[in-house]
Amino acid sequence: MPRIVAGWAGSLQLAVPPDGTRPTSDRTREALFSMLEARDAVDGAAVLDLYAGSGALGLESLSRGAASAVLVERAPRAARVIRENVARLRRAAPAPLDVRVAQQAARAFLAAPGGAFDLVLSDPPYDLAEADVAADLVALLPHLTAEPLVLLERSVRSPAPVLPDGLVLERTRTYGDTAVHLLVRG
Template sequence: MRVIAGAWRGRRLVAPAGEGTRPTADRARQTVFDVLWHAPWAGRQVIEGARVLDAFAGSGAMGIEALSRGAAEATFLEKDPAALAAIRSNLRACRAEARGRVVRADATAPPPAPAPSGLVFLDPPYGKGLVPAALVALSAAGWIGRDAVVVAEMGAQEDPARPAGFAIADDRVIGAARVLVLRCDR
């Protein structure tokens, strides 16, 4: 696994050992950022200078990719100790500790946000219906900003259910994953 583009292009990232974390494949990450970069409803301004939330962060690859491409800061929500160690290691490897905040928390019961994020990544375990629950909880805790773009990854066969206040901007299957891009329309 590596950073695809930006300041840290080619930098190798570590993933936590074991089966508890399923890092987003390089190909899927490239597709997500291409969609965000080039979509008429998104563009560079969605990434560059953005406050990013990487929930169910795992290795932190999505948030680190956003930082590499010009995001101002990223917060990584994760509850697994091995994943938290991997995120911290990856931030150190990129010398990005000052721009990355690691928070031990469950994305379905998060602490209050210090500020809302304009770009949010959700990559929960597949098949557990966690995307809608996390969207509701993160919104209630102030993590998802007005007009935010949310990228949610789930199993290819999962229903793209979403709570009120979110509109589907893009929906595609990439290998075993369904990547749903939502716009917060509240």
């Protein structure tokens, strides 16, 4: 079972959906959040966790000081597990949490107005078509603050993401079979 790696909820165990998700490993999450914290990108951030799965990325951000998080997951079983994990985190929290679970497809969530996010954690299924990933990035643009960071997880075997005008690739890091693309405003 994955766990919250660090912050006030460090070591809190998280449930995972029985199938259909590919949770980011604790080791990869630790490396990602070390990179983000070195950039001071988590503390006080408004976070969007797209394709949330178990919610581990968004919940990790809250444990490390994010101001708020929206976790988007369309699969009913996975959304139910996320709600359970949010309840666990709320019980452990030193103060009330600003966290919301949106049970809907990423594109449907992004089609609605509202929300300005500083940090976006996007971990779509590896088999999601690259055209769909590109369309999601286009739909994401109106939801970003002036200086956002977008982490896009893909398989190392996937082609480089097709980026819309307004986002540029700053760097790519690999962790085993996972490539994490760090995108910033261009």
